[in-house]
Amino acid sequence: MTEETPGFDNEKKPEGPSDAADSEEAAQGAGSADKAGPGSAPSGEELVEVGLKAQLDQAQAALNERTADLQRLQAEYQNYRRRVERDRVTVKEIAVANLLSELLPTLDDIGRARDHGELVGGFKSVAESLETIVAKMGLQQFGKEGEPFDPLVHEALMHSYAPDVTETTCVQILQPGYRIGERTIRPARVAVAEPQPGAQGAKGEGEDAGSGSDEESGGPDKG
Secondary structure (H helix, E strand, O other): OOOOOOOHHHHHOOHHHHHHHHHHHHHHHHHHHHHHHHHHOOOHHHHHHHHHHHHHHHHHHHHHHHHHHHHHHHHHHHHHHHHHHHHHHHHHHHHHHHHHHHHHHHHHHHHHHHHOOOOOHHHHHHHHHHHHHHHHOOEEEEOOOOOEOOOOOEEEEEEEEEOOOOOOEEEEEEEOEEEEOOEEEEOEEEEEEEEOOOHHHHHHHHHHHHHHHHHHHHHHHHO
16 A cells, blocks of 8 residues: 655645746746847947947048048149249249340340441341341340330430420430340330420410400301
């Protein structure tokens, strides 16, 4: 005969409901953990995405900075090229002006020889060749009789009065002037004449007298 141990069955029976309760609590805890997971802490993919976005922003900022540096460097280089070109042209003009200034006395001698009819033969050919060369280098002669006196381009060496001029006028060119472009190498040396003192007043009085006589002569006609 088998004897049943008292109380053995009673101890085993409560374990069933307890295990079921523990399993239910564990399931609820897992469910609550799944629900709370996304809100409480970012996942691995989100962390990687945030890191890549930060790196992208940093790279974009560095690119913008380098682009600005490149644009500034390019602008400085363009300014440097323009400045060098301007200086080169200026130096060339000064060198040409200095050379031609040394040739002006020779050109004056050629002009005097031409005025006196001495520019003949081989001397004439040499003189004309020299004048052609300096003209190609940009040298221009100016100064003509009868033009108004301009102190910016004329140098008055002689002065007189003339009844047939209405303003200070160049009546004789003693030495022609020369320029290169807008740069005056030597002003034209001239003799000038001014209107006779009182000529304008006398002319004005004559005009007034003429008009007065016309009015007087016109009076009787109107009557």
